[in-house]
Amino acid sequence: MPSNQASASALRAQFRSGVASGHTSGLAPNLVQGNLVVLPAEYAQDFLIFCQRNPKPCPVLGVSAAGETQFPQLGEGIDIRHDLAKYRVWKHGEVVEEPTDIAHVWRDDLVSFVIGCSFSFESALIDAQIPLRHVAQGRNVAMFKTSIQTIPSGPFQGPMVVSMRPLRAADAIRAIQITSRFPAVHGAPVHIGDPSLIGIEDLSRPDYGDAVEVMGDELPVFWACGVTPQAVVQAARIPFSITHAPGAMLITDLSNQTLASF
Amino acid sequence: MPSNQASASALRAQFRSGVASGHTSGLAPNLVQGNLVVLPAEYAQDFLIFCQRNPKPCPVLGVSAAGETQFPQLGEGIDIRHDLAKYRVWKHGEVVEEPTDIAHVWRDDLVSFVIGCSFSFESALIDAQIPLRHVAQGRNVAMFKTSIQTIPSGPFQGPMVVSMRPLRAADAIRAIQITSRFPAVHGAPVHIGDPSLIGIEDLSRPDYGDAVEVMGDELPVFWACGVTPQAVVQAARIPFSITHAPGAMLITDLSNQTLASF
Numbered sequence: 001m002p003s004n005q006a007s008a009s010a011l012r013a014q015f016r017s018g019v020a021s022g023h024t025s026g027l028a029p030n031l032v033q034g035n036l037v038v039l040p041a042e043y044a045q046d047f048l049i050f051c052q053r054n055p056k057p058c059p060v061l062g063v064s065a066a067g068e069t070q071f072p073q074l075g076e077g078i079d080i081r082h083d084l085a086k087y088r089v090w091k092h093g094e095v096v097e098e099p100t101d102i103a104h105v106w107r108d109d110l111v112s113f114v115i116g117c118s119f120s121f122e123s124a125l126i127d128a129q130i131p132l133r134h135v136a137q138g139r140n141v142a143m144f145k146t147s148i149q150t151i152p153s154g155p156f157q158g159p160m161v162v163s164m165r166p167l168r169a170a171d172a173i174r175a176i177q178i179t180s181r182f183p184a185v186h187g188a189p190v191h192i193g194d195p196s197l198i199g200i201e202d203l204s205r206p207d208y209g210d211a212v213e214v215m216g217d218e219l220p221v222f223w224a225c226g227v228t229p230q231a232v233v234q235a236a237r238i239p240f241s242i243t244h245a246p247g248a249m250l251i252t253d254l255s256n257q258t259l260a261s262f
Numbered sequence: 263m264p265s266n267q268a269s270a271s272a273l274r275a276q277f278r279s280g281v282a283s284g285h286t287s288g289l290a291p292n293l294v295q296g297n298l299v300v301l302p303a304e305y306a307q308d309f310l311i312f313c314q315r316n317p318k319p320c321p322v323l324g325v326s327a328a329g330e331t332q333f334p335q336l337g338e339g340i341d342i343r344h345d346l347a348k349y350r351v352w353k354h355g356e357v358v359e360e361p362t363d364i365a366h367v368w369r370d371d372l373v374s375f376v377i378g379c380s381f382s383f384e385s386a387l388i389d390a391q392i393p394l395r396h397v398a399q400g401r402n403v404a405m406f407k408t409s410i411q412t413i414p415s416g417p418f419q420g421p422m423v424v425s426m427r428p429l430r431a432a433d434a435i436r437a438i439q440i441t442s443r444f445p446a447v448h449g450a451p452v453h454i455g456d457p458s459l460i461g462i463e464d465l466s467r468p469d470y471g472d473a474v475e476v477m478g479d480e481l482p483v484f485w486a487c488g489v490t491p492q493a494v495v496q497a498a499r500i501p502f503s504i505t506h507a508p509g510a511m512l513i514t515d516l517s518n519q520t521l522a523s524f
Contacts, residue, residue: 169453176438177450188439191431193455193481219455262524 004031008075008253012083021085021100023247025140029123032185032256033249034061034074034114035226036084037233038102038242041066044111046154050232051113053151057160057228059116059184061252067108075253080112086245093237102242110242116185117226117249118163120256124178130171134212140247141165143208143225147199148190150228155236162190162222164203166214172221179223184259191222198222208246266293270337270515274345283347283362285509287402291385294447294518295511296323296336296376297488298346299495300364300504303328306373308416312494313375315413319422319490321378321446323514329370337515342374348507355499360507367504378447379488379511380425382518386440392433396474402509403427405470405487409461410452412490417498424452424484426465428476434483441485446521453484460484470508 007028014020024033039047044066051058062074071078081103089097089105097105118141122132134141141163148160167175172192180188191198203220204211208227214220230243244250269290276282286295301309306328313320324336333340343365351359351367359367380403384394396403403425410422429437434454442450453460465482466473470489476482492505506512 169455169459173438173450173452173454176435177442180439180442188435190435192435193431194479197431197479217456217459 004255005076005253007031008251009077011251012075012078015085015100016079016082018100021248024085024249024251025119025247028251030255032061032252032254032259033117033119034252035117035229036080036087036242036244036250037113037115037229038080038110039113039233039238040107040240041109041111043155043238047113047156047233050150050153050156051115051229053153054160054228055183056187056190056224057150057226059186060113061116061184062114064112066111068112069106071114074114074250078250080250081106084244084250085248088243088245090234090241090243092239093234098245105242114250115226115229116259118186118223119249120185120259121179121182123256124182125175128174128178130167130175130178132165134165134210137212139210139212141209142203142206142212143227144200145207145231150232155238156232158232158235160190161208161225161227161231162198163209163225164220164222166212166218167221168218172219175221181260181262183261186224186226189221189223193219195220266517267338267515269293270513271339273513274337274340277347277362278341278344280362283510286347286511286513287381287509290513292517294323294514294516294521295379295381296514297379297491298342298504298506298512299375299377299491300342300372301375301495301500302369302502303371303373305417305500309375309418309495312412312415312418313377313491315415316422316490317445318449318452318486319412319488321448322375323378323446324376326374328373330374331368333374333376336376336512340512342512343368346506346512347510350505350507352496352503352505354501355496364504372504376512377488377491378521380448380485381511382447382521383441383444385518386444387437390436390440392429392437394427396427396472399474401472401474403471404465404468404474405489406462407469407493412494417500418494420494420497422452423470423487423489423493424460425471425487426468426482426484428474428480429483430480434481437483443522443524445523448486448488451483451485455481457482
């Protein structure tokens, strides 16, 4: 079995060379994957404060200095310009390009944020034999805008986005225990039960991802979602930014268990 | 401020001398209180196995040897025959006496079990500013027989009894985190949400304790309850046993925080 570092480096090399692209869900399931947000330095301070004020949807795993492309704490030899499978380039809140490399749009004033992702806690839930319907059905998780407002910072503000997983009560209780151990990847749920209490009108119509059925003996359980910072950056309509493309995360050298708080 | 040991000894001395009797709820709220079950030695082994098999409703804080009346691990100078406010003496499943002292019925073959009590985790919930309606209203907690069966041992068997506290979702999630730290006093909830899934027909008609309203934005949250072992002993209709009277617990020298697992 290859080391974490070897596995992660090999996957990043495939993305860097263009041999592979697309979703990273299920790849190297024991390794931490991260959301990427890249902003010009003039917006970075406000965004970092936004993340500090909203740690559940925006748990920061790493921040670069302006122009820096390495993340030595997250993985050996990472180059943030090449090592993701697919990126989105945004101008004034609109996607203008979905490249597999961002060297051609790189600038020396860009600051990169790597933000925790629910793949890490899903791995812990699966290890604990908690059934996740969207995984069993090969779908993306269902995500919803809520009436829970984030705490603004500069131009960054907007509703919290949550992911929803239907669970039986005993599994929901166990899932709360397990995800509480992972504050760096969204931590414990933000809501459980009646969706209307957080402004969700219809569970069968998610704002992002795929719908998943909730059975009569299940509770919908809602976690803060890493789509929140992307939605907030989009809504701020700043002149230029880059993110990962949906589902195409940065694969780090860290095992998910390194993020467990106890 | 007196030490734990001084506070606990003073309270036990009041009960021992007969100066005080009645409920111990709210007395020395930082100290662990325990349920008492006293059985003839011939039943003790089966009961201890019952507790081992059903640790959530029956978390054993201490067991005596036959005839022993001290619990040095739980408190200096405890004499289990005198130090509770009120006892119940049972014969063949019926209460025959509610004395404030059991020296007159003591036997050298009696084994005493001290079992954890939800007062300990309620103290932790209150410290975390989670509102508990029954406490605010000065009522006993609502308790229900469920369709969850305990795992039998010898003559001991029957349904799990649970206590119910109505909480808003965010408080319910926080309460699951907090009570998970206290496995020695029932630990995390056993159920959350729809009462009918655990065989409870009507939340307004508890089997023990007082009814408490569940508001529209709240979930009922159910914890395994220390009434379970008492109900099981009663149902076994053994010739002789002693328990504490409802709400009249053994006050120990231990602070609740000594039971926190992390």
